[in-house]
Amino acid sequence: xxxxxxxxxxxxxxxxxxxxxxxxxxxxxxxxxxxxxxxxxxxxxxxxxxxxxxxxxxxxxxxxxxxxxxxxxxxxxxxxxxxxxxxxxxxxxxxxxxxxxxxxxxxxxxxxxxxxxxxxxxxxxxxxxxxx
Numbered sequence: 001x002x003x004x005x006x007x008x009x010x011x012x013x014x015x016x017x018x019x020x021x022x023x024x025x026x027x028x029x030x031x032x033x034x035x036x037x038x039x040x041x042x043x044x045x046x047x048x049x050x051x052x053x054x055x056x057x058x059x060x061x062x063x064x065x066x067x068x069x070x071x072x073x074x075x076x077x078x079x080x081x082x083x084x085x086x087x088x089x090x091x092x093x094x095x096x097x098x099x100x101x102x103x104x105x106x107x108x109x110x111x112x113x114x115x116x117x118x119x120x121x122x123x124x125x126x127x128x129x130x131x132x
Contacts, residue, residue, distance in 0.1 A: 077116015
């Protein structure tokens with residue numbers, strides 16, 4: 001039996017063989033990201049990050065995940081997920097309990113209309129960001 005943890009400050013890595021490894025006291029700084037990348041490199045494109053976070057304001061950047069599909073599940077709130085498809089912005093309105101899949105390599109961002117929380121299952125390897 002394991003102790004409970006708060007998914008808002010812990011990233012769970014899903015690795016090969018359906019293994020689960022929590023990274024507690026998570027922060028999105030370069031040191032933590034490097035530690036995560038080094039610890040999970042053996043899982044390659046099959047590894048996934050499970051994260052949950054507050055969606056308080058519109059995202060300041062675009063991102064994409066070339067290693068695979070990403071699941072975005074809105075737990076609370078209201079957002080527009082925006083995907084860039086063939087040079088056009090495609091908006092999908094999400095409310096609590098709704099999800100969308102970001103295809104591999106598709107740039108995406110979000111506009112927050114009502115703050116809430118989101119759950120993400122992301123192929124972290126090779127993730128890229130660009131300013132919005």
